[in-house]
Amino acid sequence: MAYVFGPVLSRRLGLSLGVDLTPPKTCTYDCLYCQVGRTTRITAEPYPFVPAAEVIQELEKKLRQVTPDFITISGSGEPTLHSQIDQIIGYVKNRTGFKVALLTNGSLLWRKEVMERVLRADLIMPTFSTAIEETYRAIHNPHPDLTLELLTKGLKSLRQAFRGELMIEVMLLRGFNDRDEEISALRSAIGDIGPDRIQLNTVVRPPSDRRAVALDRKTLEDIKNGFGPSGEIIAEVRRKGREQRFDTLFSQILEMVKRRPVRAADVSSALGVSLRRVNKLLRTLEKRGSIHSKEHGSETYYVA
Ligand code: SF4
Numbered sequence: 001m002a003y004v005f006g007p008v009l010s011r012r013l014g015l016s017l018g019v020d021l022t023p024p025k026t027c028t029y030d031c032l033y034c035q036v037g038r039t040t041r042i043t044a045e046p047y048p049f050v051p052a053a054e055v056i057q058e059l060e061k062k063l064r065q066v067t068p069d070f071i072t073i074s075g076s077g078e079p080t081l082h083s084q085i086d087q088i089i090g091y092v093k094n095r096t097g098f099k100v101a102l103l104t105n106g107s108l109l110w111r112k113e114v115m116e117r118v119l120r121a122d123l124i125m126p127t128f129s130t131a132i133e134e135t136y137r138a139i140h141n142p143h144p145d146l147t148l149e150l151l152t153k154g155l156k157s158l159r160q161a162f163r164g165e166l167m168i169e170v171m172l173l174r175g176f177n178d179r180d181e182e183i184s185a186l187r188s189a190i191g192d193i194g195p196d197r198i199q200l201n202t203v204v205r206p207p208s209d210r211r212a213v214a215l216d217r218k219t220l221e222d223i224k225n226g227f228g229p230s231g232e233i234i235a236e237v238r239r240k241g242r243e244q245r246f247d248t249l250f251s252q253i254l255e256m257v258k259r260r261p262v263r264a265a266d267v268s269s270a271l272g273v274s275l276r277r278v279n280k281l282l283r284t285l286e287k288r289g290s291i292h293s294k295e296h297g298s299e300t301y302y303v304a
Pocket of ligand 1: 027028029030031033034035036039076077078105
């Protein structure tokens with residue numbers, strides 16, 4: 001499949017079927033922490049990169065095989081850059097009854113037509129990591145037409161118009177946005193936007209730039225406490241014993257690895273297959289040269 005991948009076990013969404021609407025790596029940003037790699041095509045202009053009808057056909061086929069908790073629009077770039085994203089969300093809502101989550105960097109939501117295309121999603125998770133323009137530019141390397149002011153404006157308009165759940169993700173990087181002044185400005189800016197939840201994240205997978213370094217648990221906890229009850233640290237989740245039927249385990253694993261670095265435990269939880277068996281499968285794929293392993297922190301990740 002070219003556009004639909006998974007299901008994968010997401011830390012936030014349970015079992016989630018992914019939809020990738022942009023060619024790698026097309027984005028409005030080139031974030032230091034990006035797990036997909038460096039942006040090769042930076043743009044701020046929406047375009048129908050892939051035909052919506054083909055994406056819908058793939059979804060129809062896949063949904064005959066799996067029952068996900070969410071259809072998640074994300075992938076290897078910024079999904080709101082796809083100018084027909086509304087057709088894909090509309091198909092899921094009108095024809096399948098599944099819930100739609102949108103993972104976005106939020107950078108284009110200030111454009112009314114872009115915001116209106118995503119309003120039928122059930123859950124929108126934009127990134128908002130700093131309230132200081134200089135830090136915004138340092139972390140995200142945005143397209144020259146984009147600013148923190150526009151991002152903030154877009155998120156405030158979304159909050160007014162969107163009836164679903166708005167969950168802001170804060171990506172925290174050591175030495176960039178973890179100082180007290182940063183956090184206090186961030187708290188105030190997020191308070192003005194008024195999301196339902198605030199999820200604190202850090203660099204848990206291999207980043208595209210070595211300057212992106214994770215915060216330790218204690219610092220994350222301290223920051224979380226300042227956000228009050230709506231703040232949370234994204235925790236690892238596991239779903240044991242959930243069996244799904246898959247065409248072949250190898251192709252499912254390759255699909256997962258192609259999209260982002262994964263650990264054996266991620267594969268095991270997502271596919272409902274024992275860790276022992278997954279380790280065996282991963283070793284075979286590694287021997288064949290289809291994947292290779294990479295150490296990050298104390299974990300082993302597999303990448304394509
Ligand atoms: S992390 Fe998201 S927004 Fe940032 S460069 Fe990667 S795909 Fe784009």
